Amino acid sequence: MNKSWLIAAAVLCLAGTPAFAADEDTLTIGFTVSQTGALNLDSIAQLHGFEMWRDDVNAAGGIKAGSKHYKVRFVSYDDQSQPGRVQQLYTRLIVEDKAQFLFSPYSSGLVATATVISEQYGKLMMSIGGAEGKTYQLGNKFLFQTYTSADHYLSGAIELVKSKNASAKVALVYSDDPFSKAVAIAAREQAKQAGLQIVLDESYPPAQTDFSAIINKVVSSGADTLLGGGHYPDGATLARQLYDQKVNLKWATLLVAPDSPQFSSLGPAAQGISVPSQWAPQVKYKPDFGPTPVEFAKRFEAKYNIAPGYHAAGGYSGGMLFQHAIEQAGSIEPEKVAAELNKMDVTTLWGATKFSTDPKSHGLQLAHQMVLTQWQMKNGQLVKEVVWPLAAATAPVVYPYR
Amino acid sequence: MFGILASIIDGVLVGSVYGLAAMGLTLIWGVMNVINLSHGAMIVAGMFGLFYLSTLLGAPAYAAIPPVVVAGFAVGVGLYWIAVHRMIGRPPLMSLLATFSVNMVLIGLGTTVWGTVLFNVPVSLPGITWQGYTFTGTHIMAAVVTGAIAGLLYLFLYRTRPGKAIRAVASNREAAELNGIPTRQVLSLAFGLGIALACSSGALIATMFPFTVLSGTAYQLKSFVVTVLGGLGNPAGALFGGVALGLLEGLVTPFMPVSWTSVIEFVVFVIVLIAFPAGLFNFSRRR
Numbered sequence A: 001m002n003k004s005w006l007i008a009a010a011v012l013c014l015a016g017t018p019a020f021a022a023d024e025d026t027l028t029i030g031f032t033v034s035q036t037g038a039l040n041l042d043s044i045a046q047l048h049g050f051e052m053w054r055d056d057v058n059a060a061g062g063i064k065a066g067s068k069h070y071k072v073r074f075v076s077y078d079d080q081s082q083p084g085r086v087q088q089l090y091t092r093l094i095v096e097d098k099a100q101f102l103f104s105p106y107s108s109g110l111v112a113t114a115t116v117i118s119e120q121y122g123k124l125m126m127s128i129g130g131a132e133g134k135t136y137q138l139g140n141k142f143l144f145q146t147y148t149s150a151d152h153y154l155s156g157a158i159e160l161v162k163s164k165n166a167s168a169k170v171a172l173v174y175s176d177d178p179f180s181k182a183v184a185i186a187a188r189e190q191a192k193q194a195g196l197q198i199v200l201d202e203s204y205p206p207a208q209t210d211f212s213a214i215i216n217k218v219v220s221s222g223a224d225t226l227l228g229g230g231h232y233p234d235g236a237t238l239a240r241q242l243y244d245q246k247v248n249l250k251w252a253t254l255l256v257a258p259d260s261p262q263f264s265s266l267g268p269a270a271q272g273i274s275v276p277s278q279w280a281p282q283v284k285y286k287p288d289f290g291p292t293p294v295e296f297a298k299r300f301e302a303k304y305n306i307a308p309g310y311h312a313a314g315g316y317s318g319g320m321l322f323q324h325a326i327e328q329a330g331s332i333e334p335e336k337v338a339a340e341l342n343k344m345d346v347t348t349l350w351g352a353t354k355f356s357t358d359p360k361s362h363g364l365q366l367a368h369q370m371v372l373t374q375w376q377m378k379n380g381q382l383v384k385e386v387v388w389p390l391a392a393a394t395a396p397v398v399y400p401y402r
Numbered sequence B: 001m002f003g004i005l006a007s008i009i010d011g012v013l014v015g016s017v018y019g020l021a022a023m024g025l026t027l028i029w030g031v032m033n034v035i036n037l038s039h040g041a042m043i044v045a046g047m048f049g050l051f052y053l054s055t056l057l058g059a060p061a062y063a064a065i066p067p068v069v070v071a072g073f074a075v076g077v078g079l080y081w082i083a084v085h086r087m088i089g090r091p092p093l094m095s096l097l098a099t100f101s102v103n104m105v106l107i108g109l110g111t112t113v114w115g116t117v118l119f120n121v122p123v124s125l126p127g128i129t130w131q132g133y134t135f136t137g138t139h140i141m142a143a144v145v146t147g148a149i150a151g152l153l154y155l156f157l158y159r160t161r162p163g164k165a166i167r168a169v170a171s172n173r174e175a176a177e178l179n180g181i182p183t184r185q186v187l188s189l190a191f192g193l194g195i196a197l198a199c200s201s202g203a204l205i206a207t208m209f210p211f212t213v214l215s216g217t218a219y220q221l222k223s224f225v226v227t228v229l230g231g232l233g234n235p236a237g238a239l240f241g242g243v244a245l246g247l248l249e250g251l252v253t254p255f256m257p258v259s260w261t262s263v264i265e266f267v268v269f270v271i272v273l274i275a276f277p278a279g280l281f282n283f284s285r286r287r
Helices: A003-016 A040-059 A083-095 A108-121 A133-137 A155-164 A178-193 A212-221 A232-244 A261-269 A293-304 A310-329 A334-342 B002-032 B039-056 B062-087 B092-114 B137-159 B161-171 B173-178 B183-208 B213-230 B235-252 B258-275
Strands: A026-033 A063-065 A068-078 A101-103 A125-127 A143-145 A169-175 A197-204 A225-229 A251-255 A274-277 A345-348 A351-354 A371-378 A381-388 B128-130 B133-135
Touching: A026 A040, A026 A083, A026 A310, A040 A068, A040 A293, A040 A310, A063 A310, A068 A083, A083 A101, A083 A108, A101 A310, A108 A125, A108 A133, A108 A143, A108 A178, A125 A310, A133 A143, A133 A178, A155 A178, A155 A225, A155 A251, A155 A274, A155 A371, A155 A381, A169 A178, A169 A212, A178 A197, A178 A225, A178 A251, A197 A212, A197 B258, A212 A232, A212 B002, A212 B258, A225 A232, A232 A251, A232 A261, A293 A310, A310 A334, A310 A345, B002 B039, B002 B133, B002 B137, B002 B161, B002 B183, B002 B213, B002 B235, B039 B062, B039 B092, B039 B183, B039 B213, B062 B092, B062 B137, B062 B183, B092 B213, B137 B161, B137 B183, B137 B235, B161 B173, B161 B183, B173 B183, B183 B213, B213 B235, B213 B258, B235 B258
Parallel strands: A026 A068, A026 A101, A101 A125, A125 A143, A169 A197, A169 A225, A225 A251, A251 A274
Antiparallel strands: A063 A068, A274 A371, A345 A351, A371 A381, B128 B133
C-alpha cells in the first residue's frame, strides 16, 4: 500500500471519529447560533455570553455535581437565522452529537422550532432569547425561559409615556414576526388600558428595507409616540429614517435593535431612542451566586472589547442557571436537574429567576423584570441610560426625546 | 391627501434607483440573453464600495460614486471573461447557473468577511419639508444622480461608436460580426456596463438606507419586477419601470398594510407578464 493510501485511510479514520464524543468528565451542551442572517448580531452577542460562562466554569475546574467535576464543552452550528435549519440541527445535536443539555437558539421563532425537537427527545433546554409567551403555554416539560415574556416588553414604555403625556397618540409599528407581534398584541391592550390613543397600528415584513411610506403614515396619523420595531436590521433602519425624515415625535421606543452597542453607529439618529431591555450593566441586583452585573460587564468588555447588552448577559446567565441546578442536584441526570430548575427561586446578575411549574405554562419566566434604557448624549458621547422604572433609573428621562 | 402625495413622490424618488439597478440587468439580457443572477451581489458590492470609500477613507459620499462605478465596470468585465463568456450561445440555463454560482460565491465570501452585520453610511444632506412630510436630501439626490447616469448611458449608447456597437450586437450579433464589430469585446463591455449600473444603484441605496451583505436579494427581486414592467432588454423602459414600481408602492401603502405591497407588486408582475410580455414601456417592440 503506498503512502497516499495510508494517508487517505488515516483521514477517513479521523473523519469517522465523532468530533464531540462525550466522555465521562465532560458535559456537552448543544445549541445553534445565528452566525449569519438577520438575527446574527444579537445571536452572536448571546454566544459570547455562553462562551464567557463556559470559560469561567472550566477555569474554575468545571461544574461540581456530587463528587465529580464536569468540564463544559459546546457543540454548535450556524442556523443562518432559519427555522428549517434549527429543526435539522437540534435533531443532529441530540442524535449525533449526543448533547446532554441544550441552550435555545436566539429569538422567539427559532426557540419555538427548537422546542418541538427538544420536547420530542425529552432534552432539557434553557431558553435564552425566546420571549414570546405562547411557546411556554403548550404544556412543554423540558423548556425553561430566562427572559421576561414578550407581553411585558412595552409595559414600561407605556407607563413612562403616560406619566409624561396622558393623552399621547401612539403609532404601533412592528415587524411581522412572532416575537414582535406578541409584543404588539400585549402593547395594544396595555396602551388602551393606560388611556393612550392608538392612531396607527401597522406591521411590516421583517426584511423591510425602506420605511419611508410607513413613516409618512406615522406623520399622517398625527402620532406623537412610536412604539414597535422588531430586530436589529429593521429597527436600526427605522431609527435612521425617523431621523432623516424629521418626524415630529416626542417619544420612540424600538424593540431589540437599540440595545446593541452598535446602535450608536447611527450617530444622531440613535439619540433619544429607547429600548426595553432584559438587562443593563447598571442594574443593581445582588446575586445569590456568580458575578455582580458590574463585574460581569467589566470582564466582558475586557474580553470582547464591547460593552455587553442583554443578549450577552442572558447567555452568561443561562449557563449559570444550568450550572446552579446541576450543582444543587449533585447530578447531571436530567430528571434531577429538572427538579432543581422547577424549584429554583434565585437572583443572579440577570435579576430574579423563577420558572412556572403550572403544567399549562411550565417553564414560563415569572420573576424576571425588565428596564427601559434610552440613548442619551453625555459629553459628546452616546451612552445608554436606564430611565424606567424610576427606582432603577441611572439618569433622568429625556422627554421629548429630541 | 398630502400624505398620499408625499408617499407617491417618495416612491418615485426611490423607484428611480430601482430602475437604475434594473437597467443593468436588462442591458445584459438585451445584449447577450443572459439573466444575471449575480446582480444582487453586485448591488451589495456597490454598497460596500461606497461604505469603505466614504467611511474609512473619508471621501464625501457622492464623490465616492464615480470610483465605485469604474471599479464595478472593471469587475464586470473580469466576471464576464471568467464566468459568462463560455456560456454565450448555450442554453439559457447554463448562464443562469453560472451567474447564480458567482452570486453564491460572492455572498459566501461577503458573509465570511463581514458577517451579516448592518452597515450605515451617514450622509447629511438637507431635505425638503412640506406640510409636515420630509423628502430627504438623500432620496432627492439619489433620483438626480440616477437621472444623470441614465442620461450618460443614453449618450453613450446612441452617440458613441462603442455604444452603437453594443446596440448593433443586441440587435443582430451575426450581422454585427459581419460588419467587423469585435463582438466578444462588445459583450464584455456590455456586461461591465451592466455591473457598473448595479454598483452605482447599490452605492445610491447605501446613501439612503443601512444595508447588510444579504440586502442584494430584495433589490434583485425588485429589479426583476422592474425589468418586466419596462420590457426585457430595454434600458430606458427599465428606468420608467422603476419609477412605475415606486409609484405603485407609493400609491398602495397609504391605503393598505405595508406587508401587502410585495403581494401587489408580484400580482402586477404576473399580469404584465401575461398581458404585456414586451413590457409596459417597450413601445418600439410593441409595434
